[in-house]
Structure formats: C-alpha cells, structure tokens
Amino acid sequence: MRTAVAAVLFAAMLVLAGCSAPAAGPTTAEWAYPDDPPTDRLGWEAGYWYNESIAVNQSDGLDAAEREALVARTMARVERIRGLEFRESVSVEVISRAEYRNRSVFGHERSAEYEAWHEQVWEAPLLVGEDRAVSEEFDALYGGAVAGYYSPSSDQIVIVSDADEPQIHRATLAHELVHALQDQHFGFAGSRYRDLGLAHRGLTEGDARYVEILYERRCAAGANETTEDGDPGWNCVPRPDRSGGSSGGEPVNSGLFAYIYQPYADGPAFVHNLRQRGGWEAVNAAYDHRPHSTEQTIHPDRYPDEQVAFVEVPDRTSDGWERFEVNTPTERLGETGLFVMFWYNDYAGDGYRTSDDPFSAYNYTAAPADGWAGDRLVPYHKGTGEDAEYGYVWAIRFDSASEADEFARAYRTMLQLRLGARTVDARAGIYRIPDGPFADAFRVDRDGDRVVITNAPTVDQLTDVHAPPE
Structure with missing residues (x-):
C-alpha cells in the first residue's frame, strides 16, 4: 500500500x-x-x-x-x-x-x-x-x-x-x-x-x-x-496534478x-x-529471514542479530477483572510504539524530524525508546456493555537497567507535564490524570531492566487490575 x-x-x-x-x-x-x-x-x-x-x-x-x-x-x-x-x-x-x-x-x-x-x-x-x-x-x-x-x-x-x-x-x-x-x-x-x-x-x-x-x-x-x-x-509520463x-x-x-x-x-x-x-x-x-521487530528496521545495523526479549505478564487480577477472550489477547507495540507515544505527546526531543538520510523520510529515534528490547501489552476489563470498566498492563523490557530507568523517568515526567497527571504516591509510582480523554490512574514500576505500567479507572483499582509483586 x-x-x-x-x-x-x-x-x-x-x-x-x-x-x-x-x-x-x-x-x-x-x-x-x-x-x-x-x-x-x-x-x-x-x-x-x-x-x-x-x-x-x-x-x-x-x-x-x-x-x-x-x-x-x-x-x-x-x-x-x-x-x-x-x-x-x-x-x-x-x-x-x-x-x-x-x-x-x-x-x-x-x-x-x-x-x-x-x-x-x-x-x-x-x-x-x-x-x-x-x-x-x-x-x-x-x-x-x-x-x-x-x-x-x-x-x-x-x-x-x-x-x-x-x-x-x-x-x-x-x-x-x-x-x-x-x-x-x-x-x-x-x-x-x-x-x-x-x-x-x-x-x-x-x-x-x-x-x-x-x-x-x-x-x-x-x-x-x-x-x-x-x-x-x-x-516518463507526467504526474497528474493533484492540486484540485x-x-x-x-x-x-x-x-x-x-x-x-x-x-x-x-x-x-x-x-x-x-x-x-x-x-x-x-x-x-x-524475505526468508524477515525482520522480527521495528527495532531492526529503525536501526538496520541491528538486523538480523538483535532478537526480541521475552516479556511475561503474570495474571494478578482480583475483584472481577479479567483478560479479553479474543484470538490474541496480548499485543506488542515495539520501539515504534514507544517512540510515537513520546512524540505524539511532545516529549521526543528531535524525534520525527525530517531525516538526513535520502532513503528515510523521518527519524523514529528518541532516547527513552532507543533501549527497547521487548514488550507485552495486556488489556483488561471488568464487566461488559455500558457498565464495563477497562484497564491495561504494559510490561516493557530494555537492554539495560539504566535504559529502563531512563524510560520510566521520561514516562512519569510526560504524564505530569503533558497530560496533567498529579502525583498520588511518588515512592509507589502512582499518578492520576484527573480529567480529559486519558483520565485514569497509573502505576509505574521499574525492576532492573523491566518497566511495568498499570492502568485502571481509579487508584484503588490499580491493585485489582495487576497486584504488584510481593
């Protein structure tokens, strides 16, 4: 296309x-x-x-x-x-x-x-x-x-x-x-x-x-x-005039x-x-060894050796929350997903500027996304129909603990500066966006090279969607 x-x-x-x-x-x-x-x-x-x-x-x-x-x-x-x-x-x-x-x-x-x-x-x-x-x-x-x-x-x-x-x-x-x-x-x-x-x-x-x-x-x-x-x-045949x-x-x-x-x-x-x-x-x-992730197409030098890290999201729900029964209940958005999130919310620095490469229209690199190694996104719901409530768990692995920390700090700052999130508990990494299209509660956990974002309608429901590890 x-x-x-x-x-x-x-x-x-x-x-x-x-x-x-x-x-x-x-x-x-x-x-x-x-x-x-x-x-x-x-x-x-x-x-x-x-x-x-x-x-x-x-x-x-x-x-x-x-x-x-x-x-x-x-x-x-x-x-x-x-x-x-x-x-x-x-x-x-x-x-x-x-x-x-x-x-x-x-x-x-x-x-x-x-x-x-x-x-x-x-x-x-x-x-x-x-x-x-x-x-x-x-x-x-x-x-x-x-x-x-x-x-x-x-x-x-x-x-x-x-x-x-x-x-x-x-x-x-x-x-x-x-x-x-x-x-x-x-x-x-x-x-x-x-x-x-x-x-x-x-x-x-x-x-x-x-x-x-x-x-x-x-x-x-x-x-x-x-x-x-x-x-x-x-x-060559002249190109049609598209001005009209x-x-x-x-x-x-x-x-x-x-x-x-x-x-x-x-x-x-x-x-x-x-x-x-x-x-x-x-x-x-x-074509016999197609790229495994957008990390490899954003960074051609990482093809074919850079593999996708396995990311597991244990089901720790309670109080009626559950995963969706669809063909593929989990998703992976890749380095492109991380980059676009920061860019769309005006937190990607110089990312997406016109590229200097004659064969690359735009630049899809940003420091908080560059260390991506793998991710797993799991949407959750409680109830169905008009009364249903929704949340998600997005677990992301990075090439190192320092890159995971860089992402977590950038994500928390973006929530506050760009989306108006308020800090509920800084030590627990809990934030709440009070209004607007993304009005929800968020918990951002980092453990080594792994960051887990938990989303729920309210702060109290964060543990019901995904209880933190003991």
Whole structure:
C-alpha cells in the first residue's frame, strides 16, 4: 500500500524519478533488439520495452489503450530496476476516492469485545483517548491517505484517483507493482503482533518505496541525463496534478498515522542498507529471514542479530477483572510504539524530524525508546456493555537497567507535564490524570531492566487490575 499525506506535518512522500540503460542484447540470430523478443525477458512486458516511448496523455483521463501501455512499460521498468521478472500479468483498476471509501477495504465487522480490546491497545500508548473511537480514527486515516493498494487475494492493483477522470500516478503504480512482484516471488507473511507486522512491512513497503524512489530519480533525470547514482534517465509520463483533489473526510490522528507510517519512513533505508551489504540478492534473502521487530528496521545495523526479549505478564487480577477472550489477547507495540507515544505527546526531543538520510523520510529515534528490547501489552476489563470498566498492563523490557530507568523517568515526567497527571504516591509510582480523554490512574514500576505500567479507572483499582509483586 502507498499513502499520500496531505497534512503539512507529514508532507507528501519524496518522489524523485528515473529510467535505465538498454536491455540485454539479442540471444538468437533471428531476433535483434529493440524488436519484441521471442520469449519474455527482464525489461520487456506485454509488447513494451522499459525505455520505449509511449503515447499517453492523462489530462482527460486514461483510455484502455493508454492504461495498457502505461502499465506494461511500468512493469518493464520495475523489472529493470529490481532485477526480478514478473511471472504473470497484473490487473490494474482505477477507482474514485468516494468508491474506495465505500468499499471498506481495510475494515470489516468486529465483535464488541474485540472493539473494546482494541480501544485499550491504542489508549495504552496515549494515542486515542476515551473521547474517540479507534475504528473511526482508522477509517478517517485510511479513507484520505491511501493512493493505491495491491490485493494478494485477487492479484490486482487498485489505484485511488482524486481526479474526476481516471488518472494514474506513475510512482504509485510502480510502488504497487513491486508488491505484485513480491507476491509472485516471495509471498507475504502473517504476523501475530502489530510490531511484527510493521517490521515485515518495513521490508515489503521498504522494498516498494525504495524502487519507487529509484524510479522517480530516473524520471527526474530525463532521457538524456543520468541520475546522481549514475543510472541513465528515462522519459516518463507526467504526474497528474493533484492540486484540485482533496482527500476530505475527518481529520487524521497524527499519532496513529505516525505509527503505521514507520515502514514507509524507515523501510527504504533498511532495504538500501541490505543492498549495500550484498546487492539485490541480500534483499531477496531477507524475505526468508524477515525482520522480527521495528527495532531492526529503525536501526538496520541491528538486523538480523538483535532478537526480541521475552516479556511475561503474570495474571494478578482480583475483584472481577479479567483478560479479553479474543484470538490474541496480548499485543506488542515495539520501539515504534514507544517512540510515537513520546512524540505524539511532545516529549521526543528531535524525534520525527525530517531525516538526513535520502532513503528515510523521518527519524523514529528518541532516547527513552532507543533501549527497547521487548514488550507485552495486556488489556483488561471488568464487566461488559455500558457498565464495563477497562484497564491495561504494559510490561516493557530494555537492554539495560539504566535504559529502563531512563524510560520510566521520561514516562512519569510526560504524564505530569503533558497530560496533567498529579502525583498520588511518588515512592509507589502512582499518578492520576484527573480529567480529559486519558483520565485514569497509573502505576509505574521499574525492576532492573523491566518497566511495568498499570492502568485502571481509579487508584484503588490499580491493585485489582495487576497486584504488584510481593
């Protein structure tokens, strides 16, 4: 999936364009480049070479012939950059943003218990308070930010056009074609935890975004020049003017956006690092050993050796509190979850500034989050329906006791300075936010390299949700 961000805070994703050198010469006496080859080969798709000129004018939309030519040549160019051959053709559909919203691509009916569990997952990193519904926040986010997606179940790319007439942004098309190429060669891996899912997408979205950047660099250079990397440039179909389009809809929660955007921001640099180590072969090999956490995609030097520490949360509930009965009752938010929590609540220092790395859109590092080694988030509830009460336990391990202490001190200070928490018992680490969307009681315990955050509606209920160890 490729997102295009309208908000000034996030800016649109970097696009720099490109093209390439002639394809491999003839391999048979009967055939000579640039004629169509007798068999499929790298840089040629459906009758079009990667450096072939095509007659495409998007000012009045794309007709069927123009779309066919644009898709085929873009496939050939993606092959040329990525060094992988498409094994089959890819269907491309263009729909309006209104139709995209109506399709509800990313959402479907969930049980009331799952929705309540989900609310606690995003309340724990202090991103969505009790005044907003998480499902509505994600609907607003995806409804306005998605420019296109690839569906593995249907082997189809869908481009979301904001123009009245169907248009295709060449970078979006190239990006989604990389996903189709990934599906044909490597497949996609499932993930139990959100942090693991982001880590996997750091590879898949990073790969697609990296190719997209190289593609746009070649387009920017033009046919008679070379890119900064020395690659020959290409003539490219001009990008549609998006100035008249509007994503519309509800305002986007910038904290949730920052969380799901991490693979797009750090993934290209992660993939570039792999390619620097061992070429595209190293990138291909990573699909057999996908990153285990966002720590590895934020810090590529920690891949593949830095493993995730096991974190256990013993059930110490009382007075009717219990865990949710959902498929995966616990969650892991990763280093990205810690970073975004501090950033969203204005306590991340220079974090999330525009990165100096040409392949990394933003910086996702902050001192209190940098020592993350593993975490386990467990939402709890007492009762059901309108009278239900909710809380959570978030246990986090760090690489050292000093880094755990740094996190705990930063978290306590953030609660007080940014969220108005009042100290109830400093020695016991108990605080209370008296009002607002995060009005609750908190206990922050540190023991060696481990920090445990317990949340409950009232101070008295903290022990009922999770009694401290004796």
